[in-house]
Amino acid sequence: MLSRVCRARFVMALALPCSLFAVQSAYAGLGGAPMTPPTDASVSSRTMQPGAHPATAAQGVMRSASSAASSTSASASYTVRETTLGNGTVVREYLAADGSVFGIAWRGPQMPDLNDLLGSYFPQYTAGVTAARAARGGGHGPVAVDQSGLVVHSGGHMGAFNGQAWLPPALPAGVSGSDIQ
Template sequence: MRASVMALPFRRTTAAAVPTMRWHRRLVVCLLSSLTLLHAPAAMAVLGGDEATIQEDQKRMKAQRRLAVAGTFQVHEISSPDGSTVKEFVAANGTVFAVVWHTRLKPDLEQLLGSHHSEYAAAASEAMKRPGIKRGVVLRRGDVVVHSSGHLNAFVGKAYVPSLIPVGFNIDDIR
């Protein structure tokens, strides 16, 4: 008697199929991350913009705002329920000269930097061309300086416009 061999309904995983499965996982993670970002409160403080945007930021983030006055400038700190904070440094003339963020989700730098975003984008594009992993970046281009770093659930950074900084202000105080 001959024993018959039945084909089992198992699917063989080939080496070519493994990258495809990983690609699908990456796609799912990207889609879920995108959905999360759509529900994230956006900060709208515009670097070089008017102080009036601060109240809009507070409402948009559904956050509380604290004001600290220190000589020739004010610091508006907006804290959201998830622990994210955005600080806006305002000169006596009502212009936002610096912005600092400590957020869970990556902030929208186009909104934070306003008209200075194009300078930042050009410098960031050049920085990405250099080899290596970039967790923290310091960019100086034109009239804007941006320090940014982050990893999952922790993004920190600051941006300022040197020409807008009040006389006597110490750049190290932007934190």
């Protein structure tokens, strides 16, 4: 007969692999391809012109993909892909004409997995956070990493997280960091 401790370890050993399969990550990568949404997510895409904000676009001031494609504007259009995860968190990916992600924004009750969202830029982000916290004497709170190749702003509190990340060199003509929201 197994002792309670051994039985608890056995149950945990069986439960851990099952729980890992139950976690649904949204795999994306800043500078790479857009995320593959989890099965419980809803996704919508909109074509934007530089200077149009996704928040106003969601209220009906956005150009349709067909009218943007026929536009003779000198500025390149870009796509905003909005994914609402099953937990209610909304992730917006900003895609250049070639399909690469040049910016990401999030808001919602749970923090998304920044390791997935930032992709190969995650180590640069964590190094920036470590340096920023060391400079201000540690602690928690909002995070800002402002570097020439990567900008990440993240903050909020339990139940209401938000943030933005973008690659300054990859921003299309006419698009600024303030457009990533």
